[in-house]
Structure formats: structure tokens, C-alpha cells
Amino acid sequence: MKCALRTGVRALSFYRRITARLLNPFSSLTGLLLLIEVDRHQRYIEVAKEIVGSKICDIGAGGKSFFSLKWRDCVSVDIHKSLGVDIVASGTHLPFRFNSFDCVVCVDTIEHIPKTYRPLALEEIKRVAKMKAIVHTPVENGNIYRGRTYDLMFNEWYKKLNYYKEKNDQIKEHIVNVEPCPPELEAHGFKLRGTHNARLWLLYMQIICNFPWPLGILLGQLYYLINSKKDKRPPFWGAIGVSEKSLIGDFSLNLNH
DSSP: OHHHHHHHHHHHHHHHHHHHHHSOTTSTTTTHHHHOOHHHHHHHHHHHHHOOSSOEEEETOSSSOGGGGTOSSEEEEESSOOTTOSEEOOTTSOSSOTTOEEEEEEESOGGGSOTTTHHHHHHHHHHTEEEEEEEEEEOBOSSSBBHHHHHHHHHHHHTTOOSOHHHHHHHHHHHHHOOOOHHHHHTTTOEEEEEEEHHHHHHHHHHHHHSOTTHHHHHHHHHHHHTGGGGGSSSEEEEEEEEEGGGOSSOSSOOOO
16 A cells, blocks of 8 residues: 555656646646645745746645745755654754845745744845745735635534545644734734635635545635635735845744754
């Protein structure tokens, strides 16, 4: 079983590499052939727009980094060992020297780190970035950013279902750890830009969880793409936080590495 799984993962990785040579994985449609989930793909598109340099580090990649399809010198870091992960390490203690990478990205991982340890992770991400540090996360301030509000709405709705458990486990982690608020990120030098209209995100999640795979994914993608113009309008479920090198210099934490 494990052998068959490894073979399948390798085949998928090979397919992604070949397709990436023919198509731009960060264009609005072609990347869906590689990443499947359209809302996740939209996050990667937005993050990719901010990337500078050629040496990249993806914190919390979960496997082979999607960014490696465009940036060959891309290191995948995750706290769990899995196929495609280059370095197994915690985001709060990265085994790299200062300025080890041109750009460090962290997509939908910060919200899974307990609030107490989040400052360590944010400073570590900046510490190893030479030019720019970029994070994407659900954000809540009760106004323009409504990540927690809509996570709670989804969780309440989901209690009526018993399908696609993995999705709700991820949302539960957001809720338990408490989604970041803007001052929490801004205090570490990250300038925020909203992504993902919260209402569009919620309806998309309900669609993909209400129908069996792959019908739910296909219907969710269709709905999301038809309404994609709404994605740029508040209230936002998430935000991209960008810290330029000019903002990286004085670290609030004295970290020994």
C-alpha cells in the first residue's frame, strides 16, 4: 500500500513538473491542473506576485512546494516529515543563518501556530529572509477582515455534516489557535493586503463539502471562477502580509542560531 502511494505521489510530481514547463502554474486557470483547489490556487497566485529573487524558502509547505514549479531553487520546510519536504523543522526555530534566502514565504501556516509562539515564527521568517518575507493567513478585526467570523460560521454549518473531515480539522485549528489580528502582524513589520472575499470563500467551502469528490471540487471551482471578481472586495477572509528587507533589521527577539 505504501509503495503504491509513493508511486502515485511520484507520478503526480512528474506530471506537475512536465505541465509546469508547458504552462504558467501561477496564471488564473492553468495552475488548477496542478493544484486542484481554486481558492488555494488564488492564494498562491497572490503570494507569487510578491516573490523577489531566485532562492526561495517555503515554510509549512506540507510537501514539495508549489512554488518550486517556477523557482527551481526552492526549499520546502515543514514540521512533519513527508515526501517532498526538504527540511523538517519548526517555524519557530528555523535551522538557517540570517539572510539565507532571497525570499521566504509562509502560506496558511501562521494560523496553525499557537498564539503564544506566533511572534517567534514571524521573527524567524524575517530573520532568514534576505529581501522579503511573505505570509498569508486568515485575519480578523471585526471590520474589513473577517477570517475568524467566517471560520466560526463554517464550523457551525459543518457540524451538520459528516464528510470531508480534513477540511474541518484545519478550520478547527484556526479557531483553537485564534486567527491573527492586523496589529499582531503589523507589529512585526508586515504590511497587509486583503485576499479572498469572506462570503465567496464560505459558499465555496460549503459547496465542496456538500458534494462527494470530485463533484464538489468541480462545482466549487466553477462557482468560484464565475464569481472571481468578488474575490477582491471586502470583507476579506484572509490577507497577505509583506515585510520588505528595509523593514527587516532590528529583531524584537534575541534568537541564538
